[in-house]
């Protein structure tokens with residue numbers, strides 16, 4: 001069990017689930033207060049402990065009950081966005097590529113791709129991903145590729 005301050009400093013006092021800042025001085029009993037989440041379990045390590053990550057207490061508590069949700073930015077124009085946590089999990093285990101969203105225009109797709117890569121650099125720093133945009137059906141498909 002790592003020290004909260006140590007985990008917070010390493011994660012830059014940002015919640016790994018919702019990507020919002022965490023106040024290091026907030027009470028650990030407050031919803032928006034800091035807590036240490038067990039983080040993702042590395043592949044091949046069934047039942048093992050993951051790398052500890054900083055999360056808001058409320059985000060961490062929610063995660064214990066249902067699958068964690070990493071929201072897409074509401075500023076993006078994406079249609080049928082894929083659940084980020086499940087997609088990252090699959091790509092981490094199996095590799096390959098998946099369509100993660102459809103966008104009405106090329107610039108929307110470029111924006112969504114840039115956002116996603118930036119978001120994943122904090123959410124799943126160990127997973128190397130690239131994005132690809134393919135026109136299809138009058139829209140633009142955003143693909144996420146592992147490796």
Ligand SMILES: [Zn+2]
Nearest residue numbers: 015018056059
């Ligand atoms: Zn949070």
